[in-house]
Amino acid sequence: MWRATVLTIFPEMFPGPLGASLAGKALEKGLWALDAIDIRDHATDRHRTVDDTPAGGGPGMVMKADVLARAIDAAGGERPRLLMSPRGAPLTQTRVAELSGGPGAIVLCGRFEGVDERLIEGRALEEVSLGDFVLSGGVIAAMALIDACVRLLPGVMGRLASGAEESFADGLLEYPQYTRPQLWEGRAIPEVLTSGDHGKIAAWRRGEAEKLTRERRPDLWAARKSVKPDG
Ligand code: SAH
Numbered sequence: 001m002w003r004a005t006v007l008t009i010f011p012e013m014f015p016g017p018l019g020a021s022l023a024g025k026a027l028e029k030g031l032w033a034l035d036a037i038d039i040r041d042h043a044t045d046r047h048r049t050v051d052d053t054p055a056g057g058g059p060g061m062v063m064k065a066d067v068l069a070r071a072i073d074a075a076g077g078e079r080p081r082l083l084m085s086p087r088g089a090p091l092t093q094t095r096v097a098e099l100s101g102g103p104g105a106i107v108l109c110g111r112f113e114g115v116d117e118r119l120i121e122g123r124a125l126e127e128v129s130l131g132d133f134v135l136s137g138g139v140i141a142a143m144a145l146i147d148a149c150v151r152l153l154p155g156v157m158g159r160l161a162s163g164a165e166e167s168f169a170d171g172l173l174e175y176p177q178y179t180r181p182q183l184w185e186g187r188a189i190p191e192v193l194t195s196g197d198h199g200k201i202a203a204w205r206r207g208e209a210e211k212l213t214r215e216r217r218p219d220l221w222a223a224r225k226s227v228k229p230d231g
Contacts, residue, residue, distance in 0.1 A: 002032040002153055003104035004146045005075045006139075007068070009050060009111055011036035013139050023147050026156040032104075034146070035075075039063075042070040051112050060113035068108065068119050075106045081125050083108045083115065084138035084145070088127030091145060093168035095128075099145075100152040107145065109138030171224035173212045175205040 006014060014036035019027060026032055040048040044067075051061035072081060082105050089095075099105055108115070108125065120127065130141045151157055167174040178189040192204045214221045 001030065001104075002100070002102075002149070003035070003077075003079070004032070004149075005035045005037060005077075005079075005104070005106045006109060006142050006146075007037050007039050007071045007075065007107070008109040008137075008139055008142070009039050010109075010137070010139055011038045014143075016143060018143055018146060018150070022156060023150045026150060026153065029155075031153055031155050032150050037071060037075065039067060039071050042074065043067050054113060058113075062113050063110060063115040063119075065116035065119040065122065068115060069123060072106060072108065072119075072123050077103070077106070079104050079106050081106045081108070081123055082145070083120060083125040083127050084110060084130070084141040085114065085127040086129050086132070086134050088129035090129050090131060091148070093148075096145070096148040097152060100149040105146075105149070107138075107142045109142050111137045168220075170209075171213075171220060171227070172209040173217060173220070175208040175212070 008014075015024065015027065015034055018024065018034065023032075027034060039050050043049050049064070050067050051063050054060065054062045080099060080102065084107065119125065128141075128145065130144055135141055165174070178193060182189055182194070190204070192200050195201070210221075213224070
């Protein structure tokens with residue numbers, strides 16, 4: 001079973017939103033498993049210390065390599081070891097799909113100024129970022145990553161097809177969606193979508209997805225062109 005082991009100083013934040021909706025129902029059904037491990041359980045002093053002042057000075061605190069290493073080693077198993085970090089490689093749907101297809105993940109949530117660099121090297125942690133902004137801690141980032149993986153697990157999404165057609169599946173953003181009423185505040189649903197002509201509808205959606213991607217995400221569009229010169 002796909003298993004996420006989260007290492008955090010806030011285990012009480014889990015499952016949180018992962019216990020509701022799609023991911024929560026799948027968790028109840030046993031389609032995946034979640035352990036939230038308190039890093040403090042792996043401290044060795046009376047105060048359960050997990051951090052210390054930065055070598056070389058400066059503000060804040062740094063999470064200790066020895067304590068984190070014990071927590072990671074106790075999690076065991078042959079799963080990818082991820083560190084949520086604004087310095088990491090930005091998370092992509094491709095990486096999410098790979099992780100989702102594997103045995104699960106060990107996910108380390110940072111706090112304070114981050115973690116001792118030697119831990120990242122010594123435990124070969126893969127640094128993963130949610131984007132170019134700074135959160136106060138890794139928990140929300142870990143939840144986002146786990147949610148993205150879990151919804152791709154077999155049996156989790158109601159309609160199997162919805163994973164294959166959505167944004168990024170084909171290197172494109174998703175086409176615009178509409179639902180009733182046909183006319184809302186003077187805006188009509190594009191006529192082609194109510195035509196019943198499935199070929200025309202597919203072609204329209206494809207064109208819209210390409211237009212949106214070119215306009216909003218020239219980076220995605222360029223990456224796609226270089227893979228598929230005919231696209
Ligand atoms: N001083 C650090 C930021 C620490 S933020 C720096 O400048 O790089 C505290 C923790 O929040 C990090 O250790 C990380 O686990 C998490 N975090 C913050 N922003 C993140 C992001 N964009 N993606 C993933 N994790 C993030």
